[in-house]
Amino acid sequence: MTARQQVMGFLTGKWIPPVLATLAELGVADELVDKPLTVDELAERVGAQPRALYRLLRAAASVGVFDEEVDGRFALTETAALLRSDVPGSLRAAAMMFGLEPFWTPYAQLTHSVRTGEPAFDQVYGQSIYQRLGEHPDEARTFAAAAAAFHGRAMVPIARSHDFSAYGVVVDVGGGSGSLLAEVLRTDPGIRGVLFELPEVLPEASALLAREGLADRVELVAGDFFEEVPPGDAYLIKSCLHNFADEQVVEILRVLARTGAPVLIVETMIPPGNGPHYGKFDDIEMLAIAGGADRTEAEWADLARSAGLAPQQVVPCDERFSLLPCERI
Structure with missing residues (x-):
């Protein structure tokens, strides 16, 4: 791998967490426990637009999360199984947390943190992460579940x-x-x-x-x-x-x-x-x-x-x- 390829890999890595977060939120991995399914079948089960869901699954499969089989159906991989909600060591909640807007948006202001030493979160939201979680119990539950994972x-x-x-x-x-x-x-x-x-x-x-x-x-x-x-x-x-x-x-x-x-x-x-x-x-x-x-x-x-x-x-x-x-x- 060249230095350019390495840096490009680092930069484009930002695309992976929101893809996994969305698939985790939709519960796609849970639907594939019994057998591989087509995108149309999955879309109906999780309430998604088939073409859009396919695009996410194809991207996830390209990094080893899910597997697109030759007949077009998608199956679990060992990695994708960690996005199930019912397995020991599940990382579903962690994936969902990384997709939450409060854990994503502050990074656009990271330079503020480096220049001031203060959290970008407070700059963006006008309150601390602890105050935010106290006011948003759904986010707090996801955060707690992610920490436990x-x-x-x-x-x-x-x-x-x-x-x-x-x-x-x-x-x-x-x-x-x-x-x-x-x-x-x-x-x-x-x-x-x-x-x-x-x-x-x-x-x-x-x-x-x-x-x-x-x-x-x-x-x-x-x-x-x-x-x-x-x-x-x-x-x-x-x-x-x-x-x-x-x-x-x-x-x-x-x-x-x-x-x-x-x-x-x-x-x-x-x-x-x-x-x-x-x-x-x-x-x-x-x-x-x-x-x-x-x-x-x-x-x-x-x-x-x-x-x-x-x-x-x-x-x-x-x-x-x-x-x-x-x-x-």
Whole structure:
């Protein structure tokens, strides 16, 4: 591949996410579970114009998502199966999120973020992404489902990367639906948990913990981690801090440090060198959308020290996440 072909590939890659997002939203993959179908059959089932649907499917098949067979019918591929709604590890919600206008439009103003250090999202919409999601529950549900899809397979290795048995009560700060806390509790039947979240998130967490048979071991507490956190023997905080700028991260960590208990930071940590890594582009998403940042191990350790915490040895959990244990100085 020439340098020109490589750059052209990067540039034209922008066409792929909206195609996959639309096919995911229409539920095309779900319709192909039993057998391949013609475009006319698919169009009738998903409510699309046949010629327009064909154009999207042909484009998706050209990159290995769906397969156009010699008789003109379309079939699932291993890649396309991840757009089904009913499979473990489904990325359907993630594909749909990348097609949502609030996660697309701010990139047209990325230069604003680079010049000012401020999220382009706020420039475009006049409010933060968190305010937007609070006002648009359908988008918030898609976002939450996408986050669960992105992070779901990391929960087990994260829970197994640290010895939680020394703690009677583990507080999961900003713990979302409770999937990580559930895995931690499964590592030791003697541990109890506290899920600390915004009040609108707790019903989803309550439902998940009930399904997992763990509701009687978890206390659900609503609150704001910029102000205070409930008592516990250790504080686990995953994929929350990267949403915020440095000064806000220090503010949150100071609240946790005041408890005197260990603080366990789980985040993507950008490695040195020029190699590819998820965090290097997730960091751009933080810049453009959320106003936060993905950071290196050294940068996370510096922020912990600024908050009055003593960072310990970083523990890699999987290819994306690492755990940074911190003690009160």
